Amino acid sequence: MYDQSDLPSDHCTTMAANYRPISLRSVCYKLLERLALQSISPTVEGLLSPDQAGFQKGRSTCDQVAALTTFIKNGFQQNLKTGAVFLDLAAAYDTVWL
Numbered sequence: 001m002y003d004q005s006d007l008p009s010d011h012c013t014t015m016a017a018n019y020r021p022i023s024l025r026s027v028c029y030k031l032l033e034r035l036a037l038q039s040i041s042p043t044v045e046g047l048l049s050p051d052q053a054g055f056q057k058g059r060s061t062c063d064q065v066a067a068l069t070t071f072i073k074n075g076f077q078q079n080l081k082t083g084a085v086f087l088d089l090a091a092a093y094d095t096v097w098l
Helices: 025-047 061-077
Strands: none
Touching: none
16 A cells, blocks of 8 residues: 555646556456467467477476586587577567567
């Protein structure tokens, strides 16, 4: 809860323009998202590689780290050259084209 003293001194509580409206659109979008997910999940799960862990139910980045560690360990045991490439794609999706 907030206290009235948290409001700016020039805030008028009787003016409707000082409040944001409540929207139920997000509820409709969440419902449509779940319906779409349920219809495409069986198809998509069959197409993804077993090595894919991102955004997969029951898998996480910890699984990827464990797989990489095992891969490197096996490479050392077999006297193989083992390398890894790490890409930071944080800024790759800064711009969205519509």
